[in-house]
Amino acid sequence: MKDNITIKHIPNGLNDPYQHYEYERYPRNPIEGDFVIIKAVVEPYSPEQNVLLQWSLNGNKQKPHIGRRTIDHVKGKEYFEFEIGGFTKKDLIQYHIEVEDKGEIYRSKTFDFSVGEKFYLGKVERVSVSNNIIVVEFEKTNSLKPKLSFYFEKRYLKILINLADLDKKCEDKNSFSIINDNHYIYKDSITGSQLEIIKNPFKFVIKDNKGNILLGSYQDILNYLEWQDYFDGRINISLRFQTDSKNFYGFGEKYDRLNQKGLQPDICVYNQYQNQQSRTYLPIPFFFTENSYGMYIKSSQYLKFDLCNKLDNLIEIKGRLNKRNPALELYVLFGEPHKILTDYLSLTGFPSLPPKWAFGPWMSSNSWNTQREILKQVKAMNKFKIPATVLVIEAWSDETTFYIFNDAVYKSKSGAQKFSYKDFDFSEKGKWPNPKGMIDLIHKSNLKIILWQIPIINKYFEEGIKNKQHIQDESYAVEKGFCVMNEDGTPYRMPYGWFANSLLLDFSNPDAKEWWFNKRRYLIEDLSVDGFKTDGGEFIFDNN
The missing domain is CATH 2.60.40.1760 (glycosyl hydrolase (family 31))
Known part of the structure; x- marks a missing residue:
């Protein structure tokens, strides 16, 4: 398939049980009697294109279906539909999508499904x-x-x-x-x-x-x-x-x-x-x-x-x-x-009882993204005698590695190596001039300090923010197989939504887990961070 025309068709629609997409098969898993519709997105689209569904039934080639251009004005989506009808139990349908554009033929890979029975x-x-x-x-x-x-x-x-x-x-x-x-x-x-x-x-x-x-x-x-x-x-x-x-x-x-x-x-x-x-x-x-x-x-x-x-x-x-x-x-x-x-x-299994401080009031805001603002809020807490036990810093990291403070100056290391606090320098005019001093002051106010985390390897650098350390980390994780993989052995990337195109760490791999926590160990051992707030990370939906 040529690079300048893309044909997007994912039969199972990412297996998301709540979201249905303009490039999936409906229903995803047909049974006898279901009316089957194939949807696909062709980009870029022009009216001169001829879009066909080539298909076979139980090994016998069938008459091609001409795609019907459909516009969903509510969702702002445009796609092609192919209505191929209903089938009998155990039927095997194989198909691919072809686009004829300016004398060139562009073809998707071949898909198939077998028809179930109740x-x-x-x-x-x-x-x-x-x-x-x-x-x-x-x-x-x-x-x-x-x-x-x-x-x-x-x-x-x-x-x-x-x-x-x-x-x-x-x-x-x-x-x-x-x-x-x-x-x-x-x-x-x-x-x-x-x-x-x-x-x-x-x-x-x-x-x-x-x-x-x-x-x-x-x-x-x-x-x-x-x-x-x-x-x-x-x-x-x-x-x-x-x-x-x-x-x-x-x-x-x-x-x-x-x-x-x-x-x-x-x-x-x-x-x-x-x-x-x-x-x-x-x-x-x-x-x-x-x-x-x-x-x-x-x-x-x-x-x-x-x-x-x-x-x-x-x-x-x-x-x-x-x-x-x-x-x-x-x-x-x-x-x-x-x-x-x-x-x-x-x-x-019985859950472990969290420490007493975990049950107290927590303070947090996405806009508290500098040391100055954090200490201002701690001062206000003490002034008004707010009985908080935890302070969460949400926007503390570089938004790329997610384990290094924003504005930190440092020399990058290989993806296998870990950092210590002494590896970093902080500008007095930066967002976090003295993270350790700040955390010590927070602890003196009888607060526990929690840092935000998310279990992904970000892909922001493709959008113009290049971080050498992050590139080293991602390359190492892929090389060692630390991230979730597709069936074909390629790294799985989150297909949509928050942090789309990012990698997911495979926490079932002990080596991957050790590598991940070693990158963050200095936060606990050198800075005495009390814990992490783990945000959304389950972006995998399989057919099981």
Whole structure:
């Protein structure tokens, strides 16, 4: 493809669950019956261009589609659309986009997708007990044989939904009885909670120790379990429960409201700057109700809940399975909220208690970007006896390396080397003439000092701000594989938004983590900085 014409098409639209773009495929992952539209951006555009979608269906070349020029006047976007229609399950579609301009042909790379199919839970073949686990096996659907496994362990009920064989054991001894060939009861010896299973037509209910029904499989107009299979290892699953609960609390950080009933919260770490609504940075797949039960879904993948939104008695959970994560694990917790929360933390780990000063009032402003202004605010705090415990300096760094004070004078080092405070000189007329002296004065006012941080390797120098040290750092990080990489081995760059085109540090790499903190170690060891305010950094959305 020539350099002077670009064809932008990203089928999954960056996998951002909230944003849809003028260069993606709709829907991103089609199933049988979906009407498929391909969108692409051609730049620069001229009316003389001829834009085509060349494509094949199951290896057979099809008639090209002529692109329809579309203008979105609301968003100010211009793009081409190709309506290629609906397809049958397992169809394989391959395509690329061609632009004919002044006798030259410009071509995108080739893309493809396979068409998924929706499946529903069939009849129960058998119910068995093995290793203290009750297993419900369903008839084979396509190539998959769904199983539901239930067992009480350590005061909770675990439900495992899997479409492949898994080896699980339960150490707890619990009461299991067969009423008849169609009716089974499983009782927890610790809490007294019990599970009742009806074989055909399949149904289960979960009861408390007094026999009250807390939760059950959905039995009305929707199937309890259904899934979409894309025949490449990816499966989207929908699980539905019937409930009388009117209050659903939890789900981690929330901006909209405390009781999530009637809403559809999802679990996706998302850095929404303003107007957050349901988008949140610290979502948790856990909730509890007023009816003495709660639920935790053990998954690091995208989840979406429906809490009595579609129907007043429906809890729906949508999740994703793949070859790495072939099962969905749910924990039903019993008791009052305090007990449910304690049991939840016993599963996930108890948080460490922050120091006392972290719970006091914090002072911060983006406009406090000089030493003079910081000390002015500290003086005002003392004058008016404001009981603050923390002062955050947001705009302190060079906005490039993010670990060197703005206006500092120094000799650059190799990307592998770290700095000490003595490596820097500061002008009396600069923004930060004496960072150490300033921090000492802050500490004398009984304040802790926190510096702003963000876990990226910036790309500002491409916009005209060249920083030799930053260039050294970026080159070293890329060479050593310290940043998040694409599948083809190239560095992943944030595609849009805040700090677009920047690199992300791979904190799962111990060497990368050590390198990152060594660059900032002097701030703690030489300047006695008390901590860092870590800002948004999760700009990766995958298809899992």
